[in-house]
Amino acid sequence: MAEDSGQTVLPVLKSHILPLIPGLDERLEDGIRVLDVGCGRGRALNLLANCFPNSRFVGIDLSEEAIKFARDDADRQGNKNVSFIARDLSRFDQQAQPGAFDFITTFDAVHDQASPRKVLRGIRISLADDGVYLAQDIKASSEVQHNREHPVGTLLYTISCMHCMTVSLAQGGDGLGAMWGKEMAVQYFQEAGFHSVAVHELAHDFQNYYYVCRP
Secondary structure (H helix, E strand, O other): OHHHHHHHOHHHHHHHHHHHOOOHHHHHHHOOEEEEEOOOOOHHHHHHHHHOOOOEEEEEEOOHHHHHHHHHHHHHHOOOOEEEEEOOOOOHHHHOOOOOEEEEEEEOOHHHOOOHHHHHHHHHHHEEEEEEEEEEEEOOOOOHHHHOOOOOHHHHHHHHHHHHHHHHHOOOOOOOOHHHHHHHHHHHHHHOOOOEEEEEEEOOEEEEEEEEEEO
């Protein structure tokens, strides 16, 4: 997953993805509080922390191994404005600190969660009223028949069954899988309390949607 993100997200995070949210660059330059949920090895967060030294960044992931990698990488880059936490977020809706962050991200992470609805509700609670949540996830329909012409649909369904669903089901979770699709994603975002959900596509990226969600 880190390798996939390294090809589609990292090279264009600052040049193409952040500009999907007007004014975000300026806010990051001035200094805001940022959370990355399901941060994995922290590559995206360390990149942002390096680019925006006035902002404070927190990454959370279930994997202690990934978190150790992220911390070591932060040390190598000299990022003093980022911290990484190994934590199970299956009860995030009950544990989230209200309004603690101005900008929250998930990169290809929601569909892997054991309790995606609780994670998304926790994200909404954690977000300041004037904040924004950016979710990158697989570009697909929630209806199988609409994915027949997907250029890598067969591969993505295979990865979904062999990895994404398994990660969730192993924790007794919902098992959404990578191909949960746009319709279900928008529904989940709205149920979590996001009243504005804009769906963006990038010309270079045929595999992902970028959801910009606001309270």
